[in-house]
Amino acid sequence: MKTYGDLNPSPRTILTPGPVEVDPRVLRAMSFPILGQFDPEFTTLMNETMEMLRHLFQTHNQWAYPVDGTSRSGIEAVLTSVIEPGDKVLIPIYGRFGYLLWEIAERCGAEVVTIEKEWGRVFDSSEVIEAIDREKPDIVAIVHGETSTGRIQPLADIGAACRERDILIIVDAVATIGGVDVKTDEWMLDAVIGGTQKCLSVPSGMSPITYNDRVEKKVLRRKKIERGLRDQTPAPASMGRTVQSNYLDLSQLQDYWSPARLNHHTEATSMLYALREGLRIALQEGLEPRFQRHLLHERALVSGLEAMGLTFYGDASCKLPVVTCIEIPEGLDGESVRSMLLDAFGIEIASSFGPLKGRIWRIGTMGYSCSRKNVLHLLGALEAVLLRHQVDVRAGRALQAALDIYADKK
Structure with a gap:
């Protein structure tokens, strides 16, 4: 009879629009x-x-x-x-x-x-x-x-x-x-x-x-x-x-x-x-402070991605605070980037559906996953992966931009 190993899932930083880290x-x-x-x-x-x-x-x-x-x-x-x-x-x-x-x-x-x-x-x-x-x-x-x-x-x-x-x-x-x-x-x-x-x-x-x-x-x-x-x-x-x-x-x-x-x-x-x-x-955190926490980490993420030189998808005036969509640079294999993020850094982000499949990445900053550690980890990892894929990004700026947001918050 076949034997099965112990259940031992790999640790992940989950930054999809669901599920998220528990x-x-x-x-x-x-x-x-x-x-x-x-x-x-x-x-x-x-x-x-x-x-x-x-x-x-x-x-x-x-x-x-x-x-x-x-x-x-x-x-x-x-x-x-x-x-x-x-x-x-x-x-x-x-x-x-x-x-x-x-x-x-x-x-x-x-x-x-x-x-x-x-x-x-x-x-x-x-x-x-x-x-x-x-x-x-x-x-x-x-x-x-x-x-x-x-x-x-x-x-x-x-x-x-x-x-x-x-x-x-x-x-x-x-x-x-x-x-x-x-x-x-x-x-x-x-x-x-x-x-x-x-x-x-x-x-x-x-x-x-x-x-x-x-x-x-x-x-x-x-x-x-x-x-x-x-x-x-x-x-x-x-x-x-x-x-x-x-x-x-x-x-x-x-x-x-x-x-x-x-x-x-x-x-x-x-x-x-x-x-x-x-x-x-x-409820212990408080609904309003919780909403503000999500907005803070969204601002840091968006600021970092913008400083990196990436383009956002959709009308900014109706952006969902807990999901950030990025246009995949032309000619780039978006799935290759997602795979490298997962394999090399243990970070998962999402692709999309229907007419947007292969056109955008979706990053979720939700609940327990919505943290400064995760935002900074993703920005550094994404920059490294894009550079490995020969994408012309503004190296070194993303993390500094996000850190500026967090410094201003203090």
């Missing part, structure tokens, strides 16, 4: 003993996690809890539980993950209407509001931070317009929650989906969500309709189409997270430990 305190929390999911000690941890999620999402919503699964599980849970066949869903698309919302909404039987913006830019709020008034959708689904292009979409005016017109707005904040301001209540967002593996520095495997009573009302109405259909004999051919999933059904998930603790699934105990610790760390 805070050691989170890894330690994941090693703690398992508790039963209905053990009072564990349900207390569940309640504390909900409380901290309300602070993170900046909301007073009753419902703020994680869905077990990667970030996509949270997106699917909200969309499949809220969208009814025939609902009109408007999706403004300015990158790859807007297309994901489109695909899921179509699978729910929605009438999907899209507006699209050239990648590297975002919508003016008035453009989205004009589309809302023209199309009169039941739901608007939109990405807050688009990691494929490194752009961030303003939401405050769009949220207010949806509320004024009694339209639900669902927001993918997977890339921004915990690193960039997300004001759920102030911006009048009805449902917001986050992720663990980006700015929270928790392993991928849970998707924190929050939603208000407007969303809950629709979810529970659908549950009532489905129950009525199930009671009919013979059952209608359409039965079972009112809610698309059992595992991702918000009406059942919220029963599980309610004081009733109605059994739905076996909670991912160690992942809940991880999320609770990641939230505790974020």
Whole structure:
């Protein structure tokens, strides 16, 4: 029989837009003993996690809890539980993950209407509001931070317009929650989906969500309709189409997270430990100081790359603070550079998707990965690798420019 070696992953400096390095305190929390999911000690941890999620999402919503699964599980849970066949869903698309919302909404039987913006830019709020008034959708689904292009979409005016017109707005904040301001209540967002593996520095495997009573009302109405259909004999051919999933059904998930603790699934105990610790760390740092930390290291990184002579991709006025996109110099094999960074320095950065594949590198400065050590390490390593690839960079300037930013901060 084949023998297998000990698990011993190589140490990495992960500067992708997700996953990122996990805070050691989170890894330690994941090693703690398992508790039963209905053990009072564990349900207390569940309640504390909900409380901290309300602070993170900046909301007073009753419902703020994680869905077990990667970030996509949270997106699917909200969309499949809220969208009814025939609902009109408007999706403004300015990158790859807007297309994901489109695909899921179509699978729910929605009438999907899209507006699209050239990648590297975002919508003016008035453009989205004009589309809302023209199309009169039941739901608007939109990405807050688009990691494929490194752009961030303003939401405050769009949220207010949806509320004024009694339209639900669902927001993918997977890339921004915990690193960039997300004001759920102030911006009048009805449902917001986050992720663990980006700015929270928790392993991928849970998707924190929050939603208000407007969303809950629709979810529970659908549950009532489905129950009525199930009671009919013979059952209608359409039965079972009112809610698309059992595992991702918000009406059942919220029963599980309610004081009733109605059994739905076996909670991912160690992942809940991880999320609770990641939230505790974020709130201990303070949301505003945490946002400022991300901005500081973004400034240092951008200053260093600019001093090196590299060109940035996209409209600078809507840059996502936690993702920096660089145009790959003409004629250069971008994958060769990424491979050398990984092999020689243990640093991972990302390429991109679709029309941007082979055109840009994406550098994530998120959560625990967002540090002075990592920024300086990357700048020095990238300069060395580019010089080895015969790229004409301004040698010696990048680190000094970044150090100037850090010195000014003092």
